[in-house]
Amino acid sequence: MEKIFLFLFFLLSLTAFGISGADAQDAQASLLDSAMDQKQYTIPAGLTKNERQWFIKFQEGNFFVDGWQDITISILEKTPVAEQPKQKILLAELGNKIGTEWCKDNDIRKIDTDMLKIWGKQLKNTAKKNPDHLETVLVAISNELDSLNQ
Secondary structure, eight states, rough: OHHHHHHHHHHHHHHHTHHHHHHHHHHHHHHHHHHHHHOOOOHHHHHOOOHHHHHHHHHHHHSSOOHHHHHHHHHHHHOOGGGGHHHHHHHHHHHHHHHHHHHHHHTTTTTHHHHHHHHHHHHHHHHHHGGGGHHHHHHHHHHHHHHHOO
């Protein structure tokens, strides 16, 4: 919701500074294209209404916590350009896998908030300090999640 308000604020700012309608439309289209290109996920089939809501919260975050989509963008910004397409796919797959488990009821899901924090820190630190090892960390987290579901 706050993203909608920020977007509207952006448009109002363009108007206030005398940017023409055509320029504002071009800026809006560019902003939307950029956001749509970077933030993409698919809600898995078969989730209940409550699970879908939690899956979306995991992906999009809220005022207090970054969602997987924002984490992905910040990691990709630190990833060497040549590796970004592959890392984007791996991050999307991992985000889908974690989100699908995270959205389950507390009494049956295999992951908790502490795990999410640990994995998020691992990914962010690796992207920042040693982006060449990002794929290794992504695979390790994915394998850890797989082992929890066996």
